[in-house]
Amino acid sequence: MKTYCFGEHQFIPERQLLLHGTTPVRIGGRAADILAALVERPGQVLTKDELMARAWPGLVVEPANLKVNVAAIRKALGGEAGERSIIAVNGRGYRFAVPVEAWTATPPTALRKPSLPVGPPLIGRAEAAAHITRLLGQHRLVTIIGTGGVGKTSLAIHVANLAAEGYRHGAWLLDFGIISDPACIAGALAAELGVTVQADDILAALAQALRDWQALLVFDCCEQALEETARIATRLLDAAPGLGILATSREALRARQERVYVLPPLELPPYSACRTAEKARAFPAIQLFLERAAARAGGFSLDDSNVAEICAICRTLDGVPWR
Structure with a gap:
């Protein structure tokens, strides 16, 4: 599925979906067809006949219809920004006048199985597991924080296995502790989920590919890349309403939607x-x-x-x- 990015907008012709950031912008079907033709060939002048043939194939329509739909596109792109984006060339047609980046992301295959392992037996954490499960039912980003070795990963895997049935695409684990460069996290996550990305902005493409997904992502050992993890989590949750994220870290991510659970050491006998x-x-x-x-x-x-x-x-x- 190809996506075109320009300024603060993304446009997906196959779905006739225009986004301003992560917010859908209403645009009609004919206008979407015209916009698709323009962004596919940015900087080039497309004649009125070419655009009308794209939006009204096999039909004879008045040129005024094209003018009305171009005005609708400009309005959808933000008034003045729209005027700067689509330039009328007297006597010829229109051209898209802002830089466009095109990328493709293939959604995860349905045949790929979730990567969540079976965790070790849970000892002394039943109350914590129940509490975190409740948090996941109310919030889409939950972070388990605690000292190294306290059992955050085992607890997260246990909770994720319990919660996986509530997600159509299951639960997936990504170990951030084995990724030395934070810039590689988005690519590693795409590979783990089976998303094929052909784009400079891997995270944007990944977010688009997961837009219709319903899954729980377990981000383990996030303390090595707190800022990048928070950025990835926020972008994915904004783009895909069916996603949930359970993270483990020695520190909070400080992401916008985050809820934190502090995991204490196991209870000692007096x-x-x-x-x-x-x-x-x-x-x-x-x-x-x-x-x-x-x-x-x-x-x-x-x-x-x-x-x-x-x-x-x-x-x-x-x-x-x-x-």
Whole structure:
């Protein structure tokens, strides 16, 4: 689907859609046909006969109809800006007098499957998962923030898997932590979603390709490119009303539509609960330690003889699973 960009406008002839920024501008079908002919050949004079043949193929109409529709296009482009954009050439026709950039973006194929993995078992985060799920139901951009290793990614994947059924095109994960150059993020996202982009402005083309999509995008490890992530998130959400974004970061994105959830460390047992294995085992930080220890050393178990030592280790880690 080809899009033409000029000034603050985008025009998609195939959909007869004119946008000022991200806001649709009303334009009639005949006027759209005339505008398409002009932007396809910017700077060139198109005769009145050429334009009329494009807008009224096979019909004989009065030249006044062309004049009326050109006036409608100029008005749609913003009055004075429209007058500067479409220049009448006496005795010949009209030409489009502002620079035009054309690009093509192919929407994601329906055969491509979402990239969201199955996360590890969730320990001690049921309340957090429920809270974030509620936030996603009310807001289109939710960011989980917390210290490194606190479990933001695992929680985001868990929530996204639960929420994926509510999105026609599922949930998708992009790890920003493996992208060293923020300028490459939009291209990496397009590749992950299966969007083919032929344009200098990859983000604009990607936003257009996703306009009719209903999906949850998980942006992981955004702290390395906060400003670019916020720009991408805002542009995509403005262009595609069916998109939602769940981000993880050590800091808030500070994007316009963002809602933040601060993820605390896992709950630690108080000293009084570290005297017996039975009491200590009720706390999420201990549960996660035991799960990880069992995965690495089969046969490991918590008992009254080692409970104080294991509690001390978890307390040293401040309840952060991977520190």
